[in-house]
Amino acid sequence: MNDLFSILNLADYRFIHGLIESPFNLTDDTRISTLVAAFEKEESPENRSALNTQLESSLRYLGSSDLAYTFRSITGSDPGVSFQEMIRDVASTINVDPPALGTAREMVEQLATDYATKQFADLSTEQQQQMLEDLGVDREKAASFLARSAGVFALPMLIEAFNFVIVQGLIKTIVFGTIAKIVGSQIAGRLFSFLVARMPWWVSWIGPAAWTLSIGWTTIDLQGPAKRKTVPIVLYLGLCSLRERHDLEAS
Structure with missing residues (x-):
């Protein structure tokens, strides 16, 4: 997962840590907080590596059930699910x-774009x-575009x-709206x-007014506390990958 975590900056780490935080996790939220502060x-490179290692461990825990995670830990097996398995679960x-x-x-970039495109297609023409x-x-x-596309x-x-800037804005609006619906507006x-x-250049024009409106268009309804973390985290990581790709293409 180094290719994915290598594009994250401090604001990304803080955002993801905020999504992970919970008093009910077996994962070590305090450790992540300490490592983010150190970064x-x-x-x-050393601080980033330590933070990435803990973040990967936490994500793999979130993708597992507590019972399965505990059992695998006790038996000496690798306790967390693979990140690829977690992505497939989020897709489902x-x-x-x-x-x-x-x-x-x-994988996360494709997931975020496919999800946003599907959500956009499900909206009314208005x-x-x-x-x-x-x-x-x-x-x-x-x-004119909507008339030509005929819903496809x-x-x-x-x-x-x-x-790409407009399309990235569309994806960000839908993804942030989804995250806000899952975790709550506050x-x-x-x-x-x-x-x-x-990163005001990246998000200031996709502010609360935009994604709050998008909340009402988001039909996703999650069951279980873990999915209320894995879904927004994976979608957000997809946004980070899109941001990096756009920056590289623009340079």
Whole structure:
């Protein structure tokens, strides 16, 4: 998972830690908090490596049931599920096809884009029009695109019709709306402030007004505390991968 964690910055770590935090976890939240603080003080390879190791352990715990995790720990087996298995479980939970085999980055990016595209397709034409206009698309251009698409959407088609910045904004709006619905607006607002403070260029224009509206369009309904963590974390990691890809293409 080094390819995925290597693109995370301090705000990302804080955001993910905020999603993981729980008094009921067997995973060591305090340890993550300590490691994040150490990384904030000095962004050294050693501090990043220690933080990534603990983060991976925590994610693999969250992808397991407490009973199975405890049993595997007692028997000396590797206690957590693989990250690939967790991604497939998240895909099943949010009703999208599991990503094809690839790197962790490729899988979470595909999952996030497939989920956002599906959610957008499930909106009414009026809601789709509103979202595109909110993202800065001209009204006539948005209406013309929606008429041509006839309800069939794919990422390449969206990028061709608009540009990657607009499409990334659409994906971010839907994903942040989903995260806010899962964790609650109050927690989402607090976590979102980490991102605004550190990366205003990435998220300031996808603020609470946008993703709060998206909450009402999000139909996902999760059962169980673990999925209320794994789903937003995996989707957020997909956003991080998209952000990095866009930065590389723009440079």
